[in-house]
Every structure is written in C-alpha cells, then in structure tokens.
Amino acid sequence: MTHVPAPDPFTVFGVPRTLDLDARELERRYLRLSRECHPDHLRTQDANDCLAVLQRAAEVNDAWKTLRDPWTRAKALLEAESPGVLAANKKLDPAFLADALELAEEVAFVRPDHVGALRARLQQALDADFAALRADVGRADLPAAARRVHGAHYHKKALADLEHKA
Amino acid sequence: MTTAPQPPAAPRLVLGIDLGTTNSLAAVRAGKGARVLRDRDGEPLVPSVVCFHPDGRTIVGRDAKALRLDFPERTVFSIKRLIGRSAAEVQQEATRLPYRVVAADRGLPRVQIGDQQWTPEAISALILQQVKATAEQALGQPVREAVVTVPAWFDDAQRQATKDAAQLAGLECLRILNEPTAAALAYGIDGSKDGTALVYDLGGGTFDVSILRIDDGVFRVLSTAGDTHLGGDDFDELLGQRILAQLPPTSDPYVLQAVRAAAEGLKIRLSDADRAELELDLGDRGAVKLAVTRAEFEAAIAPLVQRTLDCVTRAVKDAGLQLHELDDVVLVGGSTRVPLVRARLQALTGKVPHTGVDPDLAVALGAAIQADVLAGNDRSLLLLDVIPLSLGLETLGGAVQKLILRNSTIPTSVTEEFSTGVDNQTAVDLTIYQGERELAQDCRLLGRFQLRGLPALPAGLPRIAVTFLVDADGVLRVTAREQRTGAQASIQIVPTFGLTRDEVRKMMLDSIEHAQHDYLAREAIDTRNKAEAMVRGTQKALQMAELPPDQTYAVQKATKALQKLLAANADAAALKAGCDELTKLTATIADDVISSAVTKALKADEIR
Amino acid sequence: MAYSDKVLDHYQNPRNVGSLDKNAPDVGTGVVGAPECGDVMKLQIKVGDDGRILDAKFKTYGCGSAIASSSLATEWLKGTTVDAAAQIKNTQIVEELSLPPVKIHCSVLAEDAIKAAIEDWRKKNAAAQGATEGAAGAKP
Known part of the structure; x- marks a missing residue:
C-alpha cells in the first residue's frame, strides 16, 4: 500500500x-x-x-x-516544490544521529529537577532547526531542507518523550 | 397549464434527540435558544426502559420503569450499553443485567424475552418512537427528521447502529452528534462568548470529555476523550455491592433490580445529605438495614472519579493546551450532581463549573440547535467535530497501519494505493480497525471489504486508489478507483457488530406492519393540515379571481364540502378525496388566474 | 500473534547493550536512523587481529522491533568474521524474528548499522595499514 x-x-x-x-x-x-x-x-x-x-x-x-503546524507545512512545501525530495534525503550525518541518540538517552534518564533545563534546550534546538530550514529554503537547497526536516523530527520526538515523562 | 394550490412550505422541523442510557428526550429550536418537549404531565424525560409485558403489550418509558420490579426479566434498560457491540464484548456487562442477553448470528447480542429475540437497535427504536410520539403531541404536528446524540467515544459501529435505530423508529437521522459537543452548543448558543471550553459529561453509563474552541459562531472541537463504560450506574453498583453484602448470595433478578433501585436512591440522597439510611424489606428474600455516610460513598467512588480526571488531562493535552488556558468548564449528565465530581473537577481545572443549564437537558437542547442548522434555518452557527478513535487497515502479520488519526476534524479523508500480490489476481481484501493500539487484536474490527473485479494483470500492475472518507457523522465511507481503467466503486463495508443493510430493510418492513396505526395517525394529521390550508387559500382566491359564475359555483361547492368534512372530523381517506376533488376543479380552469391567485392568497396567509 | 516470542525476548532482555570506545583503532561504529519514525541505532564492533569480531554493542532508540533487530544483530556478530558479517541480510533478521511487514524497516536499519560499523572499522584499518605500508615502503 x-x-x-x-x-x-x-x-x-x-x-x-x-x-x-x-x-x-x-x-x-x-x-x-x-x-x-x-x-x-x-x-x-x-x-x-x-x-x-x-x-x-x-x-x-x-x-x-x-x-x-510549521513543520508539517514545511514538509508539504518541499513535496509541492520537489516531489519525492523528502524520501530521497533520509540519510543523515552519523554525527548528528549520535547526538540524537545521546539526547534520547538524556531524556530517558533525566532527573526531575533537570526537566525544565532539558526542555528549554530541546526547544532551542528546534528553533535553531527551523531557522536553518528557513535559510535552506531561502537558498533553494531543497535536499538540505529535507534533511533538516528529518533531523528536527528527532528533536521533536525527544521533546514529546520528555513531556510524556513529566 | 395550471397547478393545484399547494399549502405553504413551513420551516423544516427537525428534532434534537438525546438517546440516553437512562433517560431520553427531545427538543426543538425556539427563538435564539431551544426548548425541550414535554409530555402531558410536563415531564420531558422518557426513561430509556422498555417492558415487554406478558400480556403482549410493549410499554416504553415511565410506565415501563414502574414495571421493573414486577417483570425484571422482561424489562430492558441500559440498552445503550449493548448497541453496536458484539455479544462477547458485552458478556460481562450482561451478567449484571436482570434480563437475558444471548449471542445470535455473527456473534451479535440479542435480548431474549420469552421465546422472542430483540436486537439492541430495535429496542432503541422503541424508545425513539416514544420520544417522537411525545414530541409530536407537544408540537401538534408530525416530525420525520432528527439529530440523535451519542457519546463522543462511540465508534463507527455504535454510531451506525444508532442511525439504524432512528430509521427503524421512522426518523431520518440527519446527523449523529457527539453529546459533549451538543451540550457545548446549549451553553454557547449566543455565539458571542468566544473562548475555550471543557465539557465534562458524566451520564448513567458513559463518560465523555471534549475541549472546544468557539470563534464567532464556529464551534470547533479540539479533542475528545472518554470511557464508554463509566458512569453513574457504576456508582450505583458500588453502593449496591454494600447492600448485597448484607443479603444471602443471590442471582434473583427481582432482588438485583430492587437493590439497584435502592442504591440509586441512596446515591441521590447522598448528593444533598452527609448521611443516608436505607431499609429494604424484600419479604422472604431478606431484609437490609444500612447507613452510608457521604465520606464512605466518596471513598468508594474516588477511583472512578480519578479515571474521569485522567481523561480530562489527556483531552487537554491532546488539544495542545494547558489546564489554565481553559475559559469555561461545563457540566453535563445527571451524575455530575455528585458533589465529589464537582469538587475534584474544580480542584483540577481551577474553574468553577457552569451549571446554568440543567445537565439532564443540555444535550437535547444542543442537538435541537444543530438540528435547526441542518434544516437550513440557521447559517450563523457551524460545528466542526472530530473523529474520536483512529482508523486503520490491517497489514500482513496482524499489525494495524493507521489511516486517520483520532481527533482529526471531520470530514477528513485519506487515499492509499493498493496493488495485487500474484498474477491475475482480481480481488484484494481489506480489513478496517478502529482504535489506538498497534495490533489488530487490540483494536475493534469495523469491517472487511473486498476490492473486486480487478483487471487480470501481472502482479503489482493494477493500481487501485482507495479513499477512506469519514463523513460529518463520524461514519466511514470507502470509495475505490482503478487508476488505469478509471473504474469506480463505492464499497459497502460489512459491519461486524451491527445490522446489515438487508436486516435494516427487513426490520423496516416488519415495523411498518406493527406501526401501521402510527403511520395512519401521522397521515391523518398531515391530510388535515393540507385540507385546512386548501380551504383558506381557495376562499381567498375566489374573492380575488374573476371567474365565470358556473365555475365559481363549482369551486365554492367543493370548498364547502371539504369544510364540512373537516368540521365532522372525517378520516384521512375522506379528506383526501375532498382535497383531490377541489384540486381537480381548480386544475381544469383554463387560465392560471385562480392558481396564481391561490398561491398569492396562501402567501398572504402565511405572512399573516 | 503478531510479535514472535523472540522479538519480545530481545525487547525485554536486550543483549549487548552499551558502548565501546569509538576512538579505539580496533572499534568500528555505525550510527543510522529512520527519520520518519525517529529511530536511531548505534552499533559497534571490536575486531581482533584475525578479523574476528570479539565484541559487539548497541544502543537503539526506537520501537521494540528495532531494539530486537539490533540486539539479535550483535548476537550474530560476536565471534564471526568481518567478511561474514558483511553478508548479513535484513531478510535473515526478518525471518529469525518473524517481523511483520510494517516492521521490516527495523531490520533494514540493523543491516545498515552493521554495514556502517564495518565500513568505519575498515576505514580506520585501511588508514592504519596504509600508514604501515607507507612506512615499510620508505624503507629501502
């Protein structure tokens, strides 16, 4: 299907x-x-x-x-401008993935008194992602924008997991 | 060519019906608000109880409720807990009911009364018929259309079954409306109160919570959550267990029913008093003397209340809001009269709950407002509701792939393309589930269907686009299209826990036989209204039109004859013949003077 | 039953969870992700002089099938040779764990992680070998 x-x-x-x-x-x-x-x-x-x-x-x-939602809007924008660009750019930089794994670990073992600080950090990371995405789109570098969208998904998921724990 | 004078078109009248677990009622739009329709004694609530009396009578409502203790095995209540579900699902529930529930074809539950079996749809239809009759009597005119409410948490099968019940009762169901949404309409009717509202609806058998956003007359449901098996009946049950503990172990329906009634009474008294006493004398079956304090009662129900609050927290989160962002908290359902419920909800939300509208009536009043919108009489309001449970397709291996996520605003749709796995395959089977879990076995099977008549092609070549569309009732519609040939088909889903279309049709025919009296009564009212309008219209037309004397005389004569029939309270057939005669006369008149005059006169009549 | 006992077993008692020193010359590290579901998988191998994999560790952030796939992969890797490890196919993981079709991508992720780890180790090794060869070549 x-x-x-x-x-x-x-x-x-x-x-x-x-x-x-x-x-x-x-x-x-x-x-x-x-x-x-x-x-x-x-x-x-x-x-x-x-x-x-x-x-x-x-x-x-x-x-x-x-x-x-700005992120789903971004995906729709990329698909409309260049169909298939999201599927073709799923491979992310291993260093970025390693960071994402560490973030996930941090979320999993976060101490209750550190939740606020971690939340703020993740939110900042997402804001930075979106600013970078805006720059990618501005340069019409759609493959980079697609990777950026995929990467931000890890930060969003970590944030959601954190909220779920809290 | 002339046309016969027609009576003026009245504004379409559509009922709002709250089909409750415990009580049902109807309301209609009135001015800016709505009003409930009451019976001759001024009572709006029809208990959702049906008694199949041993003498052959079917008794519905208050009189049936009064017979609960006399014929416990023949008196059906809480049928809403069974509708649209499978016998296996309701098995545990059924053990607590004094009437018998059996598994019939396709594992569907039937209520066994003597040697007869009744579907939950048919019993619900009997309740709806009673509500309809009460409404028609209060309005003095027949009604054929309604908006019927269901808990927001009802799934596709339960909604479809409720629609079928309405159809069996002779009502076209224009909309299945979520109860909390309806209640919110009753509160926010002036539309000027923009903001975010939480509706907490704790009824007899179900609990629902919805978060709504109101913007300039647009009521938008942001999220909904609930529990189809949590309500005031469960409070009664807990009190009932205390009573039963003082009696020898029993499954005697009479005792169970008496205990249930006594428990309900205790609960109601404990809403006002700090302590309530009970003396129950069951003759040779035993006796109970019991005192319960409110603190004891509240300790017993606290876990249930906490379950509702968990739903509230989830709904607020799903709406993307924080508790402090709620502007209003609205209470619906009789069980919100329990003080602990109010106190806990207030503590959680920090808002004093609204109690401006009677919680028993709010749902029907809101349904009446939506009914008026659907009748086309009011375009200032718009309701945007959501689907309460996700829909998905079973994939190989028993997992469920989500197609439409819960809390999506309806209508909503998604299209997926399917192909074949082997050469020359001409059919593809699809199985649809509803629920949030990952595995099919943990979700509700909604139905299976087959894409048939595919072109015989090598595997993978046919391309079938299947569109899953959830309509404004929250009911799924599926259409398929073969991309190469363009062949299109609408797919009938075989419902797993409801009636098939054929069954509905057959039951309609059966009910027509039974309901012939009902139908004749309605027809009589219709014909009478039509005849009266014709007499008025023709008389005025004669004054205005200039007709040859002989024709004037003939029309006058027919009009007088019809008037006489009306005065003599003639039956529908005679009135119809009189109307036809008059229609024939006015139709034979060569020019259209009279009919245009009649039309004009009727219009004047309408304005006046 | 959609999930085999093996999946549940690996999910509940994952084998070889942890990390190896990613800077060590005999360690290869592979980190791969499936962005649409937000899964990340880190798989590391420690290779002996004879080309046998002495140890394997993983860390996976994702669903039960992803965890089970990587856990199983490390079990298979330990004791085998790098060349044999490079031949592991995702279909073998699917078969062993009886993964449902919607979870096949988890096994693909595991295969990708193995390949990435081997590639990383080979890169380090080739560099080291190259350096040795270079040094040897400099000797007259």
Missing part, C-alpha cells in the same frame, strides 16, 4: 507557497473556508454532489491540519 498525497494544501487554502504564514490570518481563512464548504451548510445540494461536498470539506480540514 502506498500513500497517495493529499492535494497541495497551499492551493486548497489559496495561500502562497511559503514557509512563513501568519498564524492568525491562516486560522481566519480556515474558519471562512469551513463556513463556505462544510456539508452542514450545503445540505440542499443535489445528492450526487454529496460525496464531492464531503471531499472538499475534508480537503479543507486536512489542509488546515497540515498548514497550521
């Missing part, structure tokens, strides 16, 4: 294909699109349109889910 990518969320929302989108503006657009497309407001339509109406509403909801 192979995943068939959803329609490009930037197109569904009618917003430019960029990494940085204003969060409030995006949310307002989502609420407006929902009012326009939700099947609850389109019940009088012909029954044949029913599935199409549902499909359109689903696209809006799914696009919102992708766009509202």
